[in-house]
Amino acid sequence: MTEVTEARAFGFRPLYLQVKESLVRRLIEGSWQPGQIIPSEMDLARELGVSQGTVRKALDAMTAENLLIRRQGRGTYVAEPEESRILFQFFRLVPDSGERSFPNSRVLQSKLANASKEEAESLKISIGADVWKIERLRTLQQAPLLIETITLPAARFPGFEALTEIPNNVYRLYSQRWGITIAGASEKLKAVGASIRDARMLGCRPGVPMLHISRTALDLAQEPVELRVSRCLTERAHYVSDLR
Amino acid sequence: MTEVTEARAFGFRPLYLQVKESLVRRLIEGSWQPGQIIPSEMDLARELGVSQGTVRKALDAMTAENLLIRRQGRGTYVAEPEESRILFQFFRLVPDSGERSFPNSRVLQSKLANASKEEAESLKISIGADVWKIERLRTLQQAPLLIETITLPAARFPGFEALTEIPNNVYRLYSQRWGITIAGASEKLKAVGASIRDARMLGCRPGVPMLHISRTALDLAQEPVELRVSRCLTERAHYVSDLR
DNA sequence: CAGTGGTCTAGACCACGCC
DNA sequence: GCGTGGTCTAGACCACTGG
Missing domain, CATH: 1.10.10.10 (Winged helix-like DNA-binding domain superfamily/Winged helix DNA-binding domain)
Structure with missing residues (x-):
């Protein structure tokens, strides 16, 4: 009172x-x-x-x-993490022509691992701490767009192993299953060449220039809860950034 | 009243x-x-x-x-277009390690030209209209960072040819010389391979992955006044984007 | 000290959604 | 019609700046 x-x-x-x-x-x-x-x-x-x-x-x-x-x-x-808002707020890759839309996802692998030095620093956890790593292939309008690797601190996501399926919109999953709200994120971009593996998964030639995006997402308390590294083809799509 | x-x-x-x-x-x-x-x-x-x-x-x-x-x-x-504000508001390339700072510039060429289709669309002028094109090489902490090409609609910048020198901070120039305030900008990013010319100017190998940044800057009336295309090496620096 | 922007309050009325 | 958020007003006091 x-x-x-x-x-x-x-x-x-x-x-x-x-x-x-x-x-x-x-x-x-x-x-x-x-x-x-x-x-x-x-x-x-x-x-x-x-x-x-x-x-x-x-x-x-x-x-x-x-x-x-x-x-x-x-x-x-x-506020709820529904498609349209998440799309607008957190998804900066848009097709060169046509509507902004949510890319489809196919999980390539999902496993428990130990945090690398970089992962530990980004997520503010100890090196070697348990993390879940999910690799997904995402397509925009049928065309392969990017490969992303999501790293989650296992301590914040108990019972993750029980998941039978990982939905397209993981921020809604974090919210509904663990009560974790993603309130913001910061991304770092570089240009890199496609690795052999990138090329095989995306159907391009090795060495092709790709956008390398490293995102750290924060919860309501401004603590990092997700690290996401994407490697993205930009022949048909681009990344938008508004400076105001 | x-x-x-x-x-x-x-x-x-x-x-x-x-x-x-x-x-x-x-x-x-x-x-x-x-x-x-x-x-x-x-x-x-x-x-x-x-x-x-x-x-x-x-x-x-x-x-x-x-x-x-x-x-x-x-x-x-x-508000004035002073270094620190412009740097913070409009410059998203930061060194991987160390302070954010204004890159130095060296003008490679500066000439009158006719607007291409893309330039005309971005600047909302007619195809073939007079435009000033300035190409600059920019370095961050002594290392070559990027080549940028600035395209300006000549109609909005009368007397441009009389300029003896183009300063590092062109937004201050626009403000002081033509009373044009840059109030916002929107950028589109792609990954591309370095051209022969890029490679020669920046001292890298052709084909090296680079960030291709296309920026349209708006004045107070939200009209486009500058198109800027940058090709940037990202070995030592990265582009930051905050999603809030 | 006077003058500025920053905060806080209280109350009126408007625009909108819903029953 | 009622309750909600959105706008507008008027006035008090606080925090900061500079003479």
């Missing part, structure tokens, strides 16, 4: 940021689930003992970070 | 957006110059006949778009 107001004496941060943190905590703890409607601004304001305007500023900030979705006349909802 | 309030009866857009547009217009017309301080919130509110809160919302939106810089206790300033 007065929890937030009191915290103000300790923290020097603005009230609306404290409100935001306290609301994000509800997402992290799972007391607010994806897809669920949350209390109205007025209710939250009463509950937290602050004005509606302060709650609004916190909710607006969370909406800007794609954590919430507000709909006039309906209410405020916890 | 009551101009904005009246416009409200015609436009159906929120008042703060109309205020924002009217303020952006001052930037476009140049009545507010980069680096200049603008009137205080209270003064603008009085002048436009709206409340301080509405002006604030407009100013906050413009600040979020990097058009203004607000400093508590000082005032609100028109």
